[in-house]
Amino acid sequence: MGTKLFVGNLSFNTTEGQILELFKTVGNVSSCELILDKFTSKSRGFAFVEMGSQEEANKAIAELNGKELDGRALTVNEARPREERPRGDFGGGRGGGGGGGGGRREFRRDRR
DSSP: OOEEEEEESOOTTOOHHHHHHHHHTTSOEEEEEEEEOTTTOOEEEEEEEEESSHHHHHHHHHHHTTOEETTEEOEEEEOOOOOOOOOSOSOTTOOOOOOSSHHHHHHHHHHO
8 A cells, every 4th residue: 555645735626637647747646536525526625645655655745745736836745644523413522501591581480
């Protein structure tokens, strides 16, 4: 398995094919994935490219970081593992909830 690279600061018009062609100039590319917005299917401005070896990945970083593509200076570095995020339960481990409005009911009860 090769080394995965993060490619950032892409123009929203840049295609996966353009990224693939650029990275092929510095070494063997195992995979190329342009990240798209899941709602609009438009580019999110970054991609992941997997190079065949660590040496090729290092060469890609050295030669392509800061290189211009579609009028934008690319950011190329080794991809970090994705951080685990909560799954959208929106609870955040804070049990309870409710609240609010309780004081007003008490106030009315006292007035009777």
